[in-house]
Amino acid sequence: QVQLVESGGGLVQPGGSLRLSCAASRSRFSILDMGWYRQAPGKQRELVASKTSGGSTNYADSVKGRFTISRDNAKNTVYLQMNSLKPEDTAVYYCNAKYLAVEYWGQGTQVTVSS
16 A cells, blocks of 8 residues: 655746655655646546656656656655646646556645636
């Protein structure tokens, strides 16, 4: 069992930045594939960024060049640095962890981009 706790969401103006954090309650965090998803009202949950246990990264086209996913295995934490935020980035952001065929979700953190 893996528990994921997100933090760092909030209200930011367009063009601003936020950094989301996700702390995992697992001693062997390094073996997990980690990702960030988001879900806007009335839309399906979508992948934003992922970083595998081997270090490979993947980004949604809509966030490439603006968002950066990173992980600190010593702190059991994955981050999502979000720059140049746009109103369309407004959503609940969820942390995701995968190991083999099992995946875990955090409770989500709200990000609102508005002037």
